[in-house]
Amino acid sequence: MTHSDDNPLWQMVKKLTAHAPILEEDRDALLALPVTLARYRAGSYLVREGDIPSQCGVIVDGFAYRSKLTHIGGRQIVSVHIPGEIIDLQHLFLDVADHNIQTLTNCEVASVSRSALRELARERASIGHAVLINVLVEGSILREWLLSIGRRTARERLAHLLCEFAVKLDMQGLAAGHRYELPMSQEQLADALGLTTVHVNRTLRVLIAEGLILRDHRFVSFPRWDDLKRVSGFQSRYLHLPTQISQQLAT
Amino acid sequence: MTHSDDNPLWQMVKKLTAHAPILEEDRDALLALPVTLARYRAGSYLVREGDIPSQCGVIVDGFAYRSKLTHIGGRQIVSVHIPGEIIDLQHLFLDVADHNIQTLTNCEVASVSRSALRELARERASIGHAVLINVLVEGSILREWLLSIGRRTARERLAHLLCEFAVKLDMQGLAAGHRYELPMSQEQLADALGLTTVHVNRTLRVLIAEGLILRDHRFVSFPRWDDLKRVSGFQSRYLHLPTQISQQLAT
DNA sequence: CGTTATCTTGACCGTCGTCAAACAGGGTGG
DNA sequence: CCACCCTGTTTGACGACGGTCAAGATAACG
Numbered sequence: 001m002t003h004s005d006d007n008p009l010w011q012m013v014k015k016l017t018a019h020a021p022i023l024e025e026d027r028d029a030l031l032a033l034p035v036t037l038a039r040y041r042a043g044s045y046l047v048r049e050g051d052i053p054s055q056c057g058v059i060v061d062g063f064a065y066r067s068k069l070t071h072i073g074g075r076q077i078v079s080v081h082i083p084g085e086i087i088d089l090q091h092l093f094l095d096v097a098d099h100n101i102q103t104l105t106n107c108e109v110a111s112v113s114r115s116a117l118r119e120l121a122r123e124r125a126s127i128g129h130a131v132l133i134n135v136l137v138e139g140s141i142l143r144e145w146l147l148s149i150g151r152r153t154a155r156e157r158l159a160h161l162l163c164e165f166a167v168k169l170d171m172q173g174l175a176a177g178h179r180y181e182l183p184m185s186q187e188q189l190a191d192a193l194g195l196t197t198v199h200v201n202r203t204l205r206v207l208i209a210e211g212l213i214l215r216d217h218r219f220v221s222f223p224r225w226d227d228l229k230r231v232s233g234f235q236s237r238y239l240h241l242p243t244q245i246s247q248q249l250a251t
Numbered sequence: 252m253t254h255s256d257d258n259p260l261w262q263m264v265k266k267l268t269a270h271a272p273i274l275e276e277d278r279d280a281l282l283a284l285p286v287t288l289a290r291y292r293a294g295s296y297l298v299r300e301g302d303i304p305s306q307c308g309v310i311v312d313g314f315a316y317r318s319k320l321t322h323i324g325g326r327q328i329v330s331v332h333i334p335g336e337i338i339d340l341q342h343l344f345l346d347v348a349d350h351n352i353q354t355l356t357n358c359e360v361a362s363v364s365r366s367a368l369r370e371l372a373r374e375r376a377s378i379g380h381a382v383l384i385n386v387l388v389e390g391s392i393l394r395e396w397l398l399s400i401g402r403r404t405a406r407e408r409l410a411h412l413l414c415e416f417a418v419k420l421d422m423q424g425l426a427a428g429h430r431y432e433l434p435m436s437q438e439q440l441a442d443a444l445g446l447t448t449v450h451v452n453r454t455l456r457v458l459i460a461e462g463l464i465l466r467d468h469r470f471v472s473f474p475r476w477d478d479l480k481r482v483s484g485f486q487s488r489y490l491h492l493p494t495q496i497s498q499q500l501a502t
Numbered sequence: 503c504g505t506t507a508t509c510t511t512g513a514c515c516g517t518c519g520t521c522a523a524a525c526a527g528g529g530t531g532g
Numbered sequence: 533c534c535a536c537c538c539t540g541t542t543t544g545a546c547g548a549c550g551g552t553c554a555a556g557a558t559a560a561c562g
Contacts, residue, residue, distance in 0.1 A: 020344075066394075068394060068395070068397075068398040069398075070398060070402050070403055070407075070484050071484035071486075072484065074398075074401075074402035074403070075402065076397055076398040076401040076402045078394045078397050078398070090387050090390055090391070092387075093271075093380075093383060093384050093387060094384075094387055094388070094391070094491055096488065098391045098394065098395075098488055098489045098491070099394055121380075121383075122376060122380055123376065125373060125374065125376060125379065128376065128379050128380065128383065129344075129372075129373055129379065131383065132344065132372075132379065132382065132383045132386065133344050133345075135383065135386050135387060135390065136341055136343075136344055136345055136386060137345070138390060139341055139386065139389060139390045139393060140341070140345070140349045142390060142393040142394065142397065143317075143319060143329045143349065143350055143393065144319070144349075145397055146319075146327055146329050146393065146396055146397055146400065147319040147320075147321060147325075147327040147329070149397065149400050149401045149445065150325075150327040150400045150442075150444075150445030151321050151325035151326065151327045151445065152321055152325070153549080153550095154549075154550070156321075185507085185508065185509090186508075186509065186510095187507095187508080187509095193401075194400065194401030194402060195550075195551090196550075196551055196552080197508090197509085198510085198511090198550090198551075198552080198553095199549085199550055199551070201509065201510060201511085202510090202511090202550090203550095205510080205511095217559090233321050233322035233323065235322075237347065237349055238349045240345055240349070404517080405517075405518070436539085436540060436541090437540075437541070437542095438540075446518075446519090447518075447519055447520080448540090448541085449518085449519075449520080449521095449542090449543090450517085450518055450519070452541065452542060452543085453518090453542090453543090456542085468527095
C-alpha cells in the first residue's frame with residue numbers, strides 16, 4: 001500500500017529482494033524507516049576505519065569504494081559499489097569499522113539509522129535473511145578478487161575487473177552493450193588491482209593496442225568481448241546473479 | 252537441559268555464540284539436529300566448486316582450507332580453518348559452490364544437513380543472526396587478506412599470516428605462548444600468500460635468520476612476537492575477536 | 503585561460519618467478 | 533634394520549614482471 005514511488009529506499013528493497021523474497025509487511029516496515037538523502041562530492045569519507053558507524057546507506061547515484069591501509073600507508077581497494085548497492089551491511093552488526101568507505105564520484109546516498117535497520121533485520125526474518133544473502137554474495141566477490149590479485153597477471157586482472165564492471169553495470173541497466181563510463185582514475189584502478197599507477201597505464205595501453213578495449217574519454221567498450229573474457233578467465237558465477245538474468249549473461 | 256556434552260555440535264554452538272547470544276530453545280533445536288561425524292584424510296575434498304553442497308560442518312579436529320582456481324590452473328587459498336570453525340556457512344544460501352573446500356590435515360568434521368540448518372537459520376532469528384555475524388567476520392578477514400596480498404611484501408605477508416594463526420589458535424587454546432604446529436606445507440603457504448614455493452622458502456629463511464621465527468620440525472614459535480607484529484603490521488581488529496578476550500590480545 | 507589532477511612515457515632497478523637439481527624426512531615393505 | 537620411495541624442503545642461476553623515479557603531455561575544471 002505504501003506506494004510512494006519516490007521513496008529512495010526502494011533501491012534498498014530492490015537490492016535486498018534480488019536474491020531472496022521479502023514479506024510485504026516487512027518491506028513496508030523497511031520503507032517506513034526515516035530516510036535521509038545526502039549528496040557527497042567525490043572523495044568524501046562515508047565511514048572511516050575505527051568509526052562506529054551510525055548510518056546504513058544505499059547508493060542512489062554515483063560510485064563508492066571500500067579500502068584498507070597498511071601500516072606503511074599502502075592502500076588496497078577491496079570493493080567498488082555501483083548505484084543500487086548497499087554499502088554498509090558489513091558494519092551492521094560489527095561494532096567498529098574495519099575499513100574505510102569513500103565516494104568515487106559525486107554521489108547521492110539514501111541512509112537509514114543503522115540501529116533501526118539492525119532491529120528490523122533481527123526481528124523480521126525475511127529481512128535478516130535478505131541481508132545475509134547480500135553479505136554472502138559480497139564474500140564471494142571478495143574471494144574472486146583475492147584470486148585475481150594473488151594469481152592473475154596484471155593484464156588478466158585489469159581485464160577481469162573491466163568485465164566485472166561491465167556485467168554488474170549491465171545488470172543495473174547502466175552499461176548497454178557493455179559500454180560504460182569508467183568511474184575510476186588509473187591510480188584508483190591500481191589500488192584495486194594491487195598494482196601501481198604506471199603499470200596500470202601500460203597494461204591498459206596494451207589492451208587498447210590489442211583491440212580488446214576501446215576508449216573515448218572516460219568511456220570504455222569492448223569490441224571483442226568474448227576475447228576479453230577469455231584472456232581474463234572471467235566467469236560470472238562468483239557474482240551469483242539473480243538466476244533468470246544470469247542465464248543470459250552468464251557464459 | 253539437553254546436556255549431552257558429547258554432542259559434537261557443541262562446537263558449532265560455541266562458535267555461533269562467540270559473537271552473538273542464541274536463545275536456549277534455539278540452541279537446543281540446533282543440538283537436536285541429526286549429526287554425522289566423519290573422518291577425512293589430508294587433501295580430501297569436502298566441497299568442489301560447482302557442487303551443490305548438501306552438508307554444513309564444523310571442524311572437530313584438524314585443519315581445512317578453501318581455494319579457487321584460475322582458468323590457467325593457478326590456485327589461490329582464500330581461507331584456512333582451524334578446529335572449532337564452521338566451514339560451510341557461505342554456501343548455506345547460495346545454490347552453487349563458488350570455491351573448493353579441502354582438508355589440510357587429517358580431519359574430523361561434524362556435519363548437519365544443509366537444508367535443515369538453513370531452515371533453522373531462517374525460522375529462528377537468534378540463529379540466523381549468529382550465522383550472519385560469523386559470515387561478516389569472515390568477510391573482514393577476506394578484506395585483510397586482500398590487503399596483504401595486494402599491498403604487502405612477501406616478508407610482511409608471511410609474518411602477518413603467522414601472526415593471524417597464532418592469535419586464532421591461541422583463542423582456541425591451541426597455541427600456548429603463540430607456539431603451534433604449522434599445518435601447511437610451504438606450497439600451501441605459497442598458495443595462500445600469492446607467492447611461489449621457492450619464494451616462501453626463502454622468505455621463511457630470512458625470518459628465521461632474523462630471529463623472528465623459531466622452528467623445530469613443524470612447530471613454530473616467535474621469540475620476538477612484538478617485532479613480528481611490527482614488521483607485518485599485524486593488528487587483530489579485523490578478526491573481530493569476542494570483546495573481553497580481544498582486550499588481552501588485541502594490541 | 504590558468505591551475506591542477508590525471509595520464510603517458512622512458513630509463514633503470516628489484517622483488518619475485520622459473521627451471522632445475524640436490525637434499526632431508528617419514529612412511530612402507532622386504 | 534635397511535633399501536626404497538614419495539613428498540616436502542632447500543639452494544643456485546637466471547629471467548621477467550612489475551615497481552620506482554622523474555619528466556613531460558593531456559585533460560579536467562573553475
